[in-house]
Amino acid sequence: MSHITSLLMSLAWRNLWRNKRRTLVILFAIVLGVWAMIFTAAFMRGMSSQILSDTINNLTGHIQIHSKQYLDDPVIDHRFSLIDDQLFESLNNVLIKQTSSRVRVPAVIVSERESTGLVMVGINPDNENGMSFLQSSIVEGRYLKDENDSGIIIGRKLAERLETRLGKRVVIMSQDKDNKIVDRGFRIVGIFDTQMEALETGYIFMGLQTSEDLLNIKNEVSEVSILLHDMNQLDELVADLQQQNPHLDVQGWAQLEPMSRVIIELYDSFHLVWHLIVFLAMGFGIVNTLLMSVFERTREFGLFQSLGLKPGFIMGQVWVESTLLLMLGLFLGNIIAWWSVLATGEGIDVSAFAQGMEMANLSNIIPFVIITKDLVLANSVVIILGMLTSIYPAWRASRLVPADAITRV
Amino acid sequence: MKTVVSCKHLNKIYRQGQIEVKALTDINLDVIAGDFICLSGPSGSGKSTLLNMIGGLDSPTSGEIIVDGQHVDKMSKSELAELRLHKIGFVFQAYNLIPVLTAKENVEMVMQMQGDSKQYRNEHSLAILKEVGLEGLENRKPAELSGGQQQRVAVARAIVDKPCLVLADEPTANLDSKNADNLLQMMREMGEQHQMTFIVSTHDPMVMERARRLIKLHDGKIIENNKQH
Amino acid sequence: MASTWRFAWRNIWRQPRRTILSILAIAFGAGLLVFSIGIQLGQYDLMIQSSIRIYHGLLQVQKEGYLDEPKMRTSIADISSLASDLRKLSGLDAISARANGFALVSSDKRTYGTMIVGVQPEFEKKISSLPGVIKEGRYLSSDSADEIIIGRSLARNMQIKLGDEVTILGSGRDGSVAATIVPVVGIYESGSRDLDRNLIQMPLISFQQVFEMNGHGHSIVIYDEDVKQLDALRLQFQDLTADYKDLVTLSWDEIQPGVRQMIELDYASGWLMYIVLVAIITFSILNTFLMSVLERTREFGIMLALGYTPFNIGRLVMLEAFILTLVGLAVGTLIGVAINYYFYVYGLTFSGMEEIAKMYNMPATITPQISFESVFLGPAMILLFTLLAALYPATRIRKLQPVEAMHSI
Structure with missing residues (x-):
């Protein structure tokens, strides 16, 4: 032919x-x-x-683990322990590239002139690295040294709104594990700048240990955020983690951010x-x-x-x-x-x-x-x-x- | 001698709305191998219709046509195509050639469709173009050839694979008398040389003279069927 | 004249198949544009309406600088009487004063930092749909009642129910501590996540007392459901407040620039797509115009010989293109309008719409806009493009020479 x-x-x-x-x-x-x-x-x-x-960068990661009621009601009451062999073992999965544990609760920040409500996040700076926007967005001052760092990092817009700046002290108020109001003064050691106004005005960051001390908890966190090597294995891993930790709530980014x-x-x-x-x-x-x-x-x-x-x-x-x-x-x-x-x-x-x-x-x-x-x-x-x-x-x-x-x- | 074409009680009626036109009425015709037949008659007398029908381009209303032993009137479209490809060569009044192909490619095309090898095609097409007197013009496109030259390419293509029958519908109508004469002369020679049967329709007296047998049509009927030379 | 039209009309139908295909191409484009522009504009109307209606109003009078840095001290003195003056002078009733503050609000179990807004209940009902979405209890009763209403999400997070008392702790305008205990008399659900989670309303006078406002407030909200009146109203209120120094009249899109920008971005990218689409359609039918000229060379030669000028023939060819396009546009526009009318009556929704609607605080069905703009903008663009395309073959006629033309095939 x-x-x-x-x-x-x-x-x-x-x-x-x-x-x-x-x-x-x-x-x-x-x-x-x-x-x-x-x-x-x-x-x-x-x-x-x-x-x-x-x-994924805005603190969501690929997968997050919370206590059962946390997503509905993100407060200190709904925390979970990290001293948990089962959890430790299931996070030791080859599919997982990186994890970061966080305390993440509502708080109020008070400067000399203004105050506003926001979310306070306690992180381990090393684990957080490469997982969220934070370190690469620092424009003034420094990133957190370690989880005991006594300083906090706030967004540029928030600093403007509070009429405060790098090096100044602000007061953070929140509720501890017994629902008592706790407050402590912190020095602003870093200022971050992202393109998202909501992030800049809605979050402050401090060391994980520092936040646990403030809230009177120990080795307990609000969430564990997980990054995978390969996104295609997400559903599989979510199912595995959920099955291995029935008392916790395991969700992929698509469920966490339906929008x-x-x-x-x-x-x-x-x-x-x-x-x-x-x-x-x-x-x-x-x-x-x-x-x-x-x-x-x-x-x-x-x-x-x-x-x-x-x-x-x-x-x-x-x-x-x-x-x-x-x-x-x-x-x-x-x-x-x-x-x-x-x-x-x-x-x-x-x-x-x-x-x-x-x-x-x-x-x-x-x-x-x-x-x-x-x-x-x-x-x-x-x-x-x-x-x-x-x-x-x-x-x-x-x-x-x-x-x-x-x-x- | 072998009969190449045989028409029996051939009728063709065209219908245009309410009007019926009898294009052919009760045509009976036998053509023997190697003949050079001239089909003459005024325009509208049914010459083209008869040729088209023998070539399987059109189908009769009734009657039968046998070409080389096969019933043309009973063949399917693709059988007809096969028949034309292998046994019949056509030469028309004009628009004989595929405009996008060169003279040589036009000649080669039929061989290519038959599956001949490239070398065979090449040799053969060059030889036949030389025979029809077009040596040196092989690579010209139709638009670059004169009317006479185009008709020669058409004849070369019609006969290149030695069909048993060549149907030519007014092949000289668009040519001046000198070119027409040359073309006829050549066709006649080719027919004799390659033992092929030619049916040529025309109303050109010069063509009629060249024919071995002259068939005259009028109003779709054969009114004369004479052997001449 | 009539005979030229008839002549052109007959010429068009010399190649019925080609003409029909070209008409279909134009009709497809016109129908699609009418449909999608209608949907787009309808959606924008919804976005604007909902963003105005629920809370922010069409216009707001504020102290200069308050919009950028909403501070307690950037306030308007004697706001209630200014509001009532404006009502009298403008003849509009839907004008209401507000004062905004931030406070820690505590129930027995939880403490949250939220926005607290002091409102004039009687007038608030006229400028905002929030008073109408009370799901439990009632709206605020009078300007000086000691009571609050709260959003459904916030109520759930704070674990309070109707009738519970909450403690409000904030700082007053003069920097002093502002504290009070008030009962919750209503729980609203607006559908806007921001409001439901983060907004408490209390009567204006009570607010002014608690926060030491001394008669001050932060904004006067003006509502009118006819967005087209915006510019006129804005001028009027600028006039009315001209005597007060430092007061500015802001329109809804200055207060919520996000909505306006979303619309502009969407409209701009929509138009880019439409232009590309119309260009493709134009090239699709350019061959029809081109061939109808090229294959009639001989005919045009005869017409030239009969005394037509190339201009006459060019006009005929343009007229043919024009008629063909008009037929296509008419068919397409009718179909587009018919589809939009259907959705106008029955509403249009698609999967995912609900989540998006919630985000932008809109109903989950779109009602297409049927207006002069939505119906004729798209077809007008197609007409412009096709007439430009038809110019090309028409200009070729000027090069025709009668004798040559008559001898061509």
């Missing part, structure tokens, strides 16, 4: 360029469409990966919808252009038939022609999309919409991210649907009656 294939290919390629202008017009439509698909997919993928990494999950899922489902819309927009043009070239060549198809070529060959010819056109469009579209993604560098800066972005759990720079799955989806939508739609013009071509086709002037 190869002799027929090569004949088909060379006929199709040359026919494609018989009417250069027309082919270029429709090719442009296809390239534009493919570009739009991949570029938009890269943007949406960038948004969702940004949301995902922000979600992020929903947005990511929405983007995901929008991919295909958008691809289909773009394809439809160019599909009409593809069919129309192919039909034009088929009806122009009526005589020629009659001639093919009189030469003894079967209708299947004629159908194949038009079909190969449109497939070549589609592949050319895909090739150029992919290249231009890659190029334009590269040209955007780090991503696009949408800080003009900073507060709006924050409402959508997003930071101010959206990177463009191209992943294989999205490329495959966009390209297969175009090639598969494109080949399907060109069946109609190809079929029309093969159905032309030879005697009519030849005698038509």
